[in-house]
Amino acid sequence: MNDRLKEGLRSAGFMFVLSLVLGTCVSALSLATAERVRRNASLFLQRAVMEVAGVPVPKDPVAVEAWFRRAVDAEPAGAPARFRVRDPETGAVRAVAFTCQGRGLWGAITAVVGMDPATRTFREIRFLDQNETPGLGARIGEAWFMRQIEGKTGPFVLVPEGTRSTAPTELDAITGATITSAAVRDMLNGLLRDAARETEAAK
Amino acid sequence: MTAKRNWAIFKENLGSQNPVFVQVLGICSTLAVTNVLKNTLVMCLGLVFVTALSNLTLSLLRNWIPSRVRMMVEVLIIACLVIIVDIYLKAFYPEISRQLGPYVGLIITNCIIMGRAEAVALTRPPSAAFVDGLSSGIGYSYVLLLIAVCRELLGSGSVWGVRVLGPDWVNWTIMVMAPGGFFVLAVFIWIVRGWVMRPAQEVKA
Numbered sequence: 001m002n003d004r005l006k007e008g009l010r011s012a013g014f015m016f017v018l019s020l021v022l023g024t025c026v027s028a029l030s031l032a033t034a035e036r037v038r039r040n041a042s043l044f045l046q047r048a049v050m051e052v053a054g055v056p057v058p059k060d061p062v063a064v065e066a067w068f069r070r071a072v073d074a075e076p077a078g079a080p081a082r083f084r085v086r087d088p089e090t091g092a093v094r095a096v097a098f099t100c101q102g103r104g105l106w107g108a109i110t111a112v113v114g115m116d117p118a119t120r121t122f123r124e125i126r127f128l129d130q131n132e133t134p135g136l137g138a139r140i141g142e143a144w145f146m147r148q149i150e151g152k153t154g155p156f157v158l159v160p161e162g163t164r165s166t167a168p169t170e171l172d173a174i175t176g177a178t179i180t181s182a183a184v185r186d187m188l189n190g191l192l193r194d195a196a197r198e199t200e201a202a203k
Numbered sequence: 204m205t206a207k208r209n210w211a212i213f214k215e216n217l218g219s220q221n222p223v224f225v226q227v228l229g230i231c232s233t234l235a236v237t238n239v240l241k242n243t244l245v246m247c248l249g250l251v252f253v254t255a256l257s258n259l260t261l262s263l264l265r266n267w268i269p270s271r272v273r274m275m276v277e278v279l280i281i282a283c284l285v286i287i288v289d290i291y292l293k294a295f296y297p298e299i300s301r302q303l304g305p306y307v308g309l310i311i312t313n314c315i316i317m318g319r320a321e322a323v324a325l326t327r328p329p330s331a332a333f334v335d336g337l338s339s340g341i342g343y344s345y346v347l348l349l350i351a352v353c354r355e356l357l358g359s360g361s362v363w364g365v366r367v368l369g370p371d372w373v374n375w376t377i378m379v380m381a382p383g384g385f386f387v388l389a390v391f392i393w394i395v396r397g398w399v400m401r402p403a404q405e406v407k408a
Contacts, residue, residue, distance in 0.1 A: 011269040018276060022283040029287060033294035040297040129301070135238040135358055135379025138302075176376045 045099075045112070046072075048126035052114030053085035053095035083112075093117050099128070102187035105179045107131040109140075113149075113191060120195075121168075122149040122188070137180030148172055155189045158182065209334040216338035219400070222315045223346040224392045229315045233347055234384035236306050240363050243351035245299050246306055249288045251340030254316050257281045258336030261324035268325070277320045278311070285310045315339055350387050354378045 046068040073084040083097040109130040114123030132138045158173040173181035222228045292300035324332045358378030360368035
C-alpha cells in the first residue's frame with residue numbers, strides 16, 4: 001500500500017470517527033431536549049391564543065396548560081386551525097382564534113388572530129413565527145401593531161405609520177417594511193375571505 | 204510563564220489585535236445583528252462560547268488531525284458547537300431563539316472563528332488556544348455591543364427595548380438597516396484607530 005493511499009485512508013477514517021462522535025453528541029442533546037422544545041412551542045401557541053382572546057395569561061406554564069385544556073376547544077384539523085375560547089364558568093364562546101400564514105420578506109409569517117364571534121370584529125394578533133428584518137419588518141411584533149386591529153372589521157388597506165387610524169378598514173403600515181405590512185394585511189383579508197366562504201357553504 | 208503569556212494574548216485580542224477594529228473581521232454579523240441590543244448580546248455570547256471551545260477542541264486534537272482534511276475538521280467542530288448553542292436556546296430560551304431566527308446558525312460563517320482556528324488552535328497548546336478564542340470573542344463582543352447601543356438608540360429611540368428618547372424623537376430608519384451598521388462601524392474604527400491607537404503607533408514609529 002503506497003503512502004498516498006495510506007494518508008487518504010487515514011484522513012477518511014479520522015473524518016468518519018469524528019463525524020460519528022460529534023453526530024452522536026448533537027443527536028443525544030437534541031433527543032434530550034426534544035420534549036422541552038415541543039412543550040415550548042405548544043405553550044407559545046396556547047399563550048398566543050389566550051392573549052388574542054383577551055384572557056390574562058398566568059406566568060406558570062402548568063396553569064396555562066390547565067386553563068387551555070379547560071376552556072379551549074381546538075380544531076386543528078381544519079385549515080386554518082381554529083380555537084374556540086369558552087368562558088370556563090358559563091361555557092359561552094367568548095372568542096374564536098385562527099392561525100394563518102403569509103409570505104413575508106424573508107420567509108413565512110405565522111400568526112394567531114382573535115375574533116369576536118358576536119360582533120365579528122377582530123381582536124388582537126400574535127405572531128408565532130417570522131423571520132423579518134429586525135428593527136423594520138420584525139416590528140410587527142410590537143404591541144401597538146398587534147393591538148391596532150382590535151374592534152376593526154376589515155377588509156384592510158394600509159395607511160402610513162403614525163396615522164393611528166381607528167377606521168374599521170385601515171391598518172397602520174410600518175415605515176420601511178412595506179412587504180411585511182402588506183403580508184399581514186393579506187393574511188387578515190384572507191381570513192375574512194375564508195370566513196365568508198364558510199358562511200356561504202353553511203347556508 | 205504560561206499565565207503571563209496567556210494574559211498578554213488576552214490583552215492583545217481586546218486592544219491592539221482586536222478582531223473587529225484592527226483585523227476588520229466578522230463584519231457581516233456586525234452589520235446584521237447590531238440593530239437590536241438584546242439580539243447582539245445573545246449572538247456575542249454564542250460566538251464567545253463557540254470560539255473558545257472550537258479553539259480548545261482543535262488544539263487538543265491538533266496532533267492527530269490529518270493536514271489535508273484540517274479545514275473540514277474545523278468546520279465540523281464549529282458547526283457542531285453552533286448547533287449545540289441553537290438547541291440550547293430553543294430548549295431554554297425560546298423567546299430569544301425566536302427573535303434571533305437564522306442568526307445563530309450564521310455564527311458558523313463568522314470568519315473570526317475559522318481565522319483563530321487556522322492561525323492559533325492548530326499551532327498552540329490548549330490553554331493558550333482557549334484564552335485566544337475567549338479573548339477574541341470578548342474583543343468582538345464589546346465592539347458589537349457598543350455599536351448596537353448606538354444603532355438601537357438612534358434607530359428605534361430605545362436601549363434594550365426600553366424607550367429612552369422622548370415621543371418627539373424621529374427614528375433614523377437607516378440606523379436599523381445594514382448601511383447604518385456601516386456608518387457606525389466606520390465612525391467607531393475612525394475614532395479608535397485615529398485617536399485612541401494613534402499615539403501608541405506614533406511612539407512605536
